[in-house]
Amino acid sequence: MLNLSKQKISTLIAQIEHHDHLYYVLDQPEISDAAYDKLFRELQELENAHPDLKRTDSPTQRVGGAPLDQFGKLKHGTPMLSLANAFSEKEFLEFDERVHRFLDLPAEKALEYFVELKFDGLSLNLTYENGVLLSASTRGDGETGEDVTQNIKTIRSIPLRLKTNTPPRRIEIRGEILLCTKDFEKLNQEQAQKGLKIFANPRNAAAGSIRQLDPAIAASRPLTSFCYGLGKLEGIEFKTLMEFEKTLDTWGFKTSPYREVCEGTESVLKFYQKIETLREKLPFEIDGTVVKLNRIAEVDRAGFISRSPRGMLAFKYPPKQEITAIESIQVQVGRTGTLTPVAFVTPVRVGGVIVKRATLHNQDEIDRKDIRVGDRVYIQRAGDVIPEVVSVLKEARKGTEKKFRLPDHCPVCGSSVMRKEGESAVRCVSEDCMAQLKERIRHFVMKDALNIEGLGEKIVEQLVDEGLIKNQSDLFHLKQEDLLELEGFAEKSSENLILAIDQARKPELYRVIFGLGIRHVGERTAKILASHFGALEPLFTSSEEALQEIHEIGPEVAKSLREFFSKKENRKEIELLLKEIKIQSPKKASLLSGRISGKIFVLTGTFQTLSRSDATRLIEEQGGRVSSSVSKKTDFVVAGEEAGSKLDKARELGVKVIEERELLGMLGKS
Ligand code: IVH
Numbered sequence: 158m159l160n161l162s163k164q165k166i167s168t169l170i171a172q173i174e175h176h177d178h179l180y181y182v183l184d185q186p187e188i189s190d191a192a193y194d195k196l197f198r199e200l201q202e203l204e205n206a207h208p209d210l211k212r213t214d215s216p217t218q219r220v221g222g223a224p225l226d227q228f229g230k231l232k233h234g235t236p237m238l239s240l241a242n243a244f245s246e247k248e249f250l251e252f253d254e255r256v257h258r259f260l261d262l263p264a265e266k267a268l269e270y271f272v273e274l275k276f277d278g279l280s281l282n283l284t285y286e287n288g289v290l291l292s293a294s295t296r297g298d299g300e301t302g303e304d305v306t307q308n309i310k311t312i313r314s315i316p317l318r319l320k321t322n323t324p325p326r327r328i329e330i331r332g333e334i335l336l337c338t339k340d341f342e343k344l345n346q347e348q349a350q351k352g353l354k355i356f357a358n359p360r361n362a363a364a365g366s367i368r369q370l371d372p373a374i375a376a377s378r379p380l381t382s383f384c385y386g387l388g389k390l391e392g393i394e395f396k397t398l399m400e401f402e403k404t405l406d407t408w409g410f411k412t413s414p415y416r417e418v419c420e421g422t423e424s425v426l427k428f429y430q431k432i433e434t435l436r437e438k439l440p441f442e443i444d445g446t447v448v449k450l451n452r453i454a455e456v457d458r459a460g461f462i463s464r465s466p467r468g469m470l471a472f473k474y475p476p477k478q479e480i481t482a483i484e485s486i487q488v489q490v491g492r493t494g495t496l497t498p499v500a501f502v503t504p505v506r507v508g509g510v511i512v513k514r515a516t517l518h519n520q521d522e523i524d525r526k527d528i529r530v531g532d533r534v535y536i537q538r539a540g541d542v543i544p545e546v547v548s549v550l551k552e553a554r555k556g557t558e559k560k561f562r563l564p565d566h567c568p569v570c571g572s573s574v575m576r577k578e579g580e581s582a583v584r585c586v587s588e589d590c591m592a593q594l595k596e597r598i599r600h601f602v603m604k605d606a607l608n609i610e611g612l613g614e615k616i617v618e619q620l621v622d623e624g625l626i627k628n629q630s631d632l633f634h635l636k637q638e639d640l641l642e643l644e645g646f647a648e649k650s651s652e653n654l655i656l657a658i659d660q661a662r663k664p665e666l667y668r669v670i671f672g673l674g675i676r677h678v679g680e681r682t683a684k685i686l687a688s689h690f691g692a693l694e695p696l697f698t699s700s701e702e703a704l705q706e707i708h709e710i711g712p713e714v715a716k717s718l719r720e721f722f723s724k725k726e727n728r729k730e731i732e733l734l735l736k737e738i739k740i741q742s743p744k745k746a747s748l749l750s751g752r753i754s755g756k757i758f759v760l761t762g763t764f765q766t767l768s769r770s771d772a773t774r775l776i777e778e779q780g781g782r783v784s785s786s787v788s789k790k791t792d793f794v795v796a797g798e799e800a801g802s803k804l805d806k807a808r809e810l811g812v813k814v815i816e817e818r819e820l821l822g823m824l825g826k827s
Contacts, residue, residue, distance in 0.1 A: 162207050166215075169200040173216045174318070174409070181313040181381070182411045189769065190785075191761045191801030198801075214289045214317040219310050224371035228303035231294040233282050234329045234389025238299065238464045240447065240471040246426060249448070252470045253422050256450065259459045259467055267421030269452060271398040272428045273413035275445035275471055276383050278335035279364045281305075283315065283384075288324025290317045295367065299464060308367050308375035309334075314382045316409035329388025330405065336363045337440045340379045357547050358478075358537065359442050384410040385447070397451045418451050429472055436474060445473035478537040478547065479512075481505040486517065486530055486561045488568045490592035492600050492674045494585040496563055496574060498523060500534070500546055507538045515544040519581045520563050527551070529558035567592070588726065594628075595621050597674050601629045605680050606672030607661045611654045619643050628730050629672070632658055633737035665741045669693065673731070676717045685710065686718075688780065689755060691742055693731060697722050706790075707755075752823050754780035759787050761804055762797030764817040772817075775824050787812060795820045 173196055180186045180193075197216070204211045211217075243249040257264055282302060284291045293309035294302035309315060312334065336344065341359040348355055356362035366378040384405050387395070395401040402412045415432060419425045429446045436443060450456045450468035459468035481502040489497045498517040505512055515536045517523050528534065528549055535547040563583055567574055572587035585593065598617045602609040609632075620626045625639055635658060640651035664672075670693070671683035678686070689707050690696055696718065704715035721727055758776050760769055760783060767775070772795070773783045787794055787806040794807035794814045807814050815823075 159207070159210075162203055163210055166200065166203055166207075166210055166212070169196055169203070170212065170215055172196055173200065174316070174320070177216065177313050178316070178320070178409050182409060189761065189763060189797075189799075189801075191803055192763065192799045194801040195799055216317065218317065219313065220372075220376060224373075225307070227370070228305060228368075230297075230301050231282075231292055231304045232301045233294065233299075234284070234327075236299050236464070237280065237282060237296045237302070237331065237388070238461070238466060240469055241462070241465045241467075242445075242471045242473050244473050249425070249429075249470065249472050250422060252448070256459055256468055260455060268450065268455075270419045270425050271402075271416065271449045271451040272419055272425055272446055273385060273402075273416035274383075274432065274439075274443045275447045275473070276333035276335055276385075276413075277360050277442040277444040278333035278383075279360065279367055280331060280333055281309065281367075281382075282388060283309070283330045283332065284327070285319055285324065285330065286327050288319040288321060290315070303368070305367050307372040308369060311372060311376035312380045312382055314411045320407065320409040325391060325393035327389070327391040328393060329390070330384050330410070331386030331388060332382050332384030332410070334363050334367055334380055334382050335359065335441045336366070336378065336380060338442060339440065344378065381441070382411055384412055395453060397453065398449055399451055401453075425472075433474055442477075443474075445471050448472050475506060477507055478535055479505045479507045480533060480535055480550065481512075483528070483530055483532050483534055483546070488563060490567060490569050490585055490590060490596070492593055492596035493676050494567075494587070494590060494593050495582045496567070496585065498561065498563060500528070500536075502534070502536060505536070507536060507544060510538065512536060512538065512544045515546045517546055520583065521581045523561060529554075529560050531555075531558035591621060598626060598629065598632070600674040601672040602632070602661075603672075606668050607664050608668070609661045610657045611650070612657070615645075616643075616654075628733070630730060630733040630737055633662065662738045663741055664738060666691070666693065669734075669738070669740055670696075673721070673727075675721045677714045678717065682710070682714055685782075688777075688782075693735070693740065697728055697731075756781045756792040757790055758783050758820075759785070759791050759794045759803055759807070759812075760797075761794060762800030764795075764797040766821070767817060772820065775826070776820075779824060793820075 173193075176186070176188060176193055176196070200215065201217050204215065204217055241252070243252055253268065254264070256268060257266070260268075262268070280296045282294050282296070284293070290306075290310070292304060293306045293315075294304055296302050310317065315332075336359040338359060341356070341362050344362055345355050354365075356365060362378075363380060366375050366380055369375050385402065387401060395404065397418075399416070399418050402416065405412050415428075415435070417424075417428055419428060425446075425448055432443070432446050448470045449466075450459065456466055456468040459466065461467060481504075483500045483502055485501045486498050487501060489499050491497060498519070500515045500517050502513060502515055517528060522528075526546065526548060528546055533550040533553040535550070536544050537547050538544045563574075565574055566572065567585035567587060567590055569592035570585065570587050570590040572585055572590060574583050574585050576583045587593075595617055598621065599614060601607055602612040602617070612632075620635075620643075623643065625635065626632055635655065637651045637655050640646045640654060641648075646654075665687070667680070667683040667687035670686050671678065671680050685707065686696065690699075699718070699722075701712075701715045701719045704710050704718055705712060753776060758781055760772055764772060776783050784791065787803050787810065789810055789812075791807070791810075791812045794803060794812050795817060796804050796807075796814050797817055804814065806812075
């Protein structure tokens, strides 16, 4: 009996490890969440029934134990070194020359380099004994680090056991812990909502998460990892770094998504440039390319200088954070009237782009960071986000810096401003503010809205300043002659713009809803509203309560929609607009009297005929919505085989549960 349970536990662990690897390392899950939950619960139950059979490498250990008072210390088997940096092609070529010298090789002999991404996270030493994760520690002073094993175990891309039947006796593997940019932004939003600390960048957030004494906090952060390095080895040898990393892949680690073996400097430079162009699109932050001699024996032969191997180099990209000075602070008025303080800084190159302006967000942020005109500040750019001032170098103050306060009147129209309780934004109350109008028009024509090409910021300014447009619908009355009178317009350019405006006369509904620029209504919300209502007019009269009934529409959005559509001038403008454009109704059958129109489905378990994505598509095509979690708003839970916790939740909440067969019937497919 005990033997049987032991065997079952082993099988379950192997299955869960396999699915963790598919999900967290390869990003290719094969089973539903419910089926996974079921395996996990089965393992937990067996372990609870037989505590003596609980293994240290069981996935149930990933939830972490009780909070610690402090971290213990762990000595690394071999020191964790650092890398010398190069900031230019010249410095990289000097490195190559140096390596030639130390290897005693002629300059014309091309060296074999292994190149990969330089991850901008927190470095870590993982020790595996006979294939099982024994401990994990931070870099510390390079010799000794902090024991963060409990926290590291919560990161699913780090195997608790190597996927091999012939593990080495002992091996130290080094890698980096990261937070992807999206997860970082989400975390900061959540932190702000809870009134907790805002992290300056993903690296700080990752470091802060790993250095939490309570493993439950680390477990709640979606940390990921990439491994690239080796420390002390016993019972295994590698000849090249490529061979080592390929082994890491088979053992179940996540490794650099870009890596190559390059013969000579030219191909290294090509790789470096290729990654630089890709950098912005990567889902996580990197700060360079790492160049390493591929043959491990050569790395050893080249030797070490201070704490860095001579045969390795961090070939850095321009930093995304820079120091500059605030020359002035000006106030911009946005589309909904929000006054945003913007710092005009001494131009500086950040991450390859010249930055002249950086947002200061609002008065609260200025006060919190104590930002003054004349201050020297750190500014940063993350992805496509507008540059922002991160912090002030207070030690550089001369005493001449000036504090800043937002004006109590709109700097554009002079109307008074107000701040709603509980909000940090200050708004111009006027309906006729030119600044707001310009922003509204700019928003209306942007790519995700009506997508009118060629209507940039400058042209919108001119059109508004010249009194040619006073609202969105006026755009459609513009004539070529009007444009020709404006500075910078010629025959061809004016013709093109009129053509582009004409082509925008048949927009999809969501583009119009989004384009109206209603507060809190982004593209996704606009799509939800479009698919729910199928036309603009029902939005005029829909009550706040009715709006909140729609899945994913919360009270704030509902209130904002109500406020917008209850204003007579907004409705009048929409009526004028509808005379000019012909909205393409959503393809969805939400307008039809389909049985499932507006209904919310949750899918769980495995279906016999439909794949999950087909089921989702069919439901959405007929105006229904598919949600990932069961709540009181759910209309139907469709349960397939091995349905798990979602089915339990449905029963608990009294949500109707149907089978795949019944769903097919509703869809008219049976
Ligand atoms: S190899 C001798 N490869 O950069 C150290 N390091 O500045 C060998 N890093 O401490 C390190 N990505 O934390 C290596 N692909 C990569 C890396 C990488 C990030 C970090 C690592 C190291 C620091 C050196």
